[in-house]
Amino acid sequence: xxxxxxxxxPDHGGPGRERWLDAxxxxxxxPYAVTRGRTRANxxxxxxxxxxxxxxxxPADPGRLSRHQRRLLALCRRPHALADLASxxxxxxxxxxxxxxxxxxxxxxxxxxxxAPADDPLAGLPAGGLPYAGPSYAGAPHSGSPHANxxxxxxxxxxRVLDELRAL
Amino acid sequence: xxxxxxxxPPQPDTLDAPEPSxxxxxxxxxxxxxxxxxKILVAGGxxxxxxxxxxxxxxxxxxxTEEALTDVGVGVDDLDGVAAKTTTTxxxxxxxxxxxxxxxIYLFGTPGQERFWFxxxxxxxxxxxxxxxxxxxxxxxxxxxxxxxEQKGTPFxxxxxxxxxxxxxxxxxxxxxxxxxxxxxxxxxDARHALSAKQVLVSLVEHALRLAGGSSRRL
Numbered sequence: 001x002x003x004x005x006x007x008x009x010p011d012h013g014g015p016g017r018e019r020w021l022d023a024x025x026x027x028x029x030x031p032y033a034v035t036r037g038r039t040r041a042n043x044x045x046x047x048x049x050x051x052x053x054x055x056x057x058x059p060a061d062p063g064r065l066s067r068h069q070r071r072l073l074a075l076c077r078r079p080h081a082l083a084d085l086a087s088x089x090x091x092x093x094x095x096x097x098x099x100x101x102x103x104x105x106x107x108x109x110x111x112x113x114x115x116a117p118a119d120d121p122l123a124g125l126p127a128g129g130l131p132y133a134g135p136s137y138a139g140a141p142h143s144g145s146p147h148a149n150x151x152x153x154x155x156x157x158x159x160r161v162l163d164e165l166r167a168l
Numbered sequence: 169x170x171x172x173x174x175x176x177p178p179q180p181d182t183l184d185a186p187e188p189s190x191x192x193x194x195x196x197x198x199x200x201x202x203x204x205x206x207k208i209l210v211a212g213g214x215x216x217x218x219x220x221x222x223x224x225x226x227x228x229x230x231x232x233t234e235e236a237l238t239d240v241g242v243g244v245d246d247l248d249g250v251a252a253k254t255t256t257t258x259x260x261x262x263x264x265x266x267x268x269x270x271x272x273i274y275l276f277g278t279p280g281q282e283r284f285w286f287x288x289x290x291x292x293x294x295x296x297x298x299x300x301x302x303x304x305x306x307x308x309x310x311x312x313x314x315x316x317x318e319q320k321g322t323p324f325x326x327x328x329x330x331x332x333x334x335x336x337x338x339x340x341x342x343x344x345x346x347x348x349x350x351x352x353x354x355x356x357x358d359a360r361h362a363l364s365a366k367q368v369l370v371s372l373v374e375h376a377l378r379l380a381g382g383s384s385r386r387l
Contacts, residue, residue: 045290047290047293047294048207048274048276048290048291049205049206049207049272049274050205051201051202051203051204051205053201077197078197078200078201079200079201079202079203079270080201080202081202081205081264081272081274083229083231083262083274084229084264086231086232086233087229087230087231087262090230090232091232092232092233092234092257093231093232093233093234094233094234112203112204114203114204150294151204151206152206152207152294152295152296152297152376153376153380154380155377155380155381155382156382157204157206157271158296158373158376158377158380158382159377159382160267160269160271161206161267161271161273161296161373162370162373162374162377164267164268164271165265165267165273165366165369165370165373166370168265168366
């Protein structure tokens with residue numbers, strides 16, 4: 001594999017922090033060729049339903065993006081969940097994580113932050129609600145306790161979901 | 169997306185080619201698509217109807233992920249001759265229900281075997297809740313899922329998929345057989361039917377809402 005076939009992302013941490021698979025790794029090498037052999041994205045892993053959206057910023061050097069990354073970038077003009085991106089590109093989730101991680105590091109894609117709609121009477125929240133960047137999105141450890149500002153424990157959001165499900 | 173185009177060599181103008189869209193040119197596409205996604209797990213033994221249930225309420229999409237064969241797995245599985253293989257691709261299904269206002273529900277059928285529990289950890293983190301699908305002919309197969317969600321504090325309901333050739337039991341009998349806490353909903357369903365599958369999800373969201381401190385009464 002030619003490391004010069006870079007995916008166009010800044011090389012955080014240097015080679016010491018990258019996990020390269022060797023020839024003994026078997027058939028999995030092929031999908032990971034598109035990530036230059038890296039099996040882990042920088043930072044915390046993205047949640048399987050983290051919503052990714054293009055920032056609208058233009059890549060400094062578009063030619064250095066891989067075709068998969070250009071496709072991801074085009075898809076992310078509309079918000080897409082990580083699982084949808086993996087399914088659309090028919091690449092394993094772990095591969096998509098690495099490629100999307102590069103796009104995030106380059107400032108081309110961002111994780112959509114959830115905030116309670118302004119008209120929801122959420123006690124104690126400023127107008128517009130607090131941006132949520134908690135466990136299900138940033139991949140922080142699951143504490144098991146309710147997260148006051150997490151979508152999956154927001155009573156107002158759950159009530160809306162319930163009403164809409166009943167009406168389906 | 170045109171797959172032929174994506175096979176072309178790098179072209180800067182590819183970035184300007186939008187995804188096919190009916191929206192007018194000045195439409196901000198970032199306002200389309202989901203703004204918040206909620207995960208629901210569908211767990212249960214092999215062949216209990218997880219994919220059937222997901223397919224009854226949503227459009228199924230394939231997803232590939234990888235399983236790392238851990239040291240534990242190497243000890244258990246007989247991997248002589250394939251010892252070089254450290255990961256294997258796992259195919260799983262998921263479904264999406266798109267609601268109004270940018271809310272989307274993602275349903276994940278979770279592979280039942282213990283060696284897939286690495287996926288469970290990922291899926292249960294930040295999940296709205298889980299459906300434990302049970303088959304009265306093989307109730308034992310549900311124990312592991314129930315234990316798991318109890319330990320994680322993930323809201324869950326037990327839905328008994330009523331197979332035609334299986335003996336019918338009432339929810340109270342099933343609750344007793346599975347030793348389920350009184351507050352956990354137990355219901356019968358037919359995973360093949362959209363209305364029945366939807367009712368399972370409704371009862372899960374009601375349960376999650378109660379645990380989140382909200383009332384599930386109709387607004």
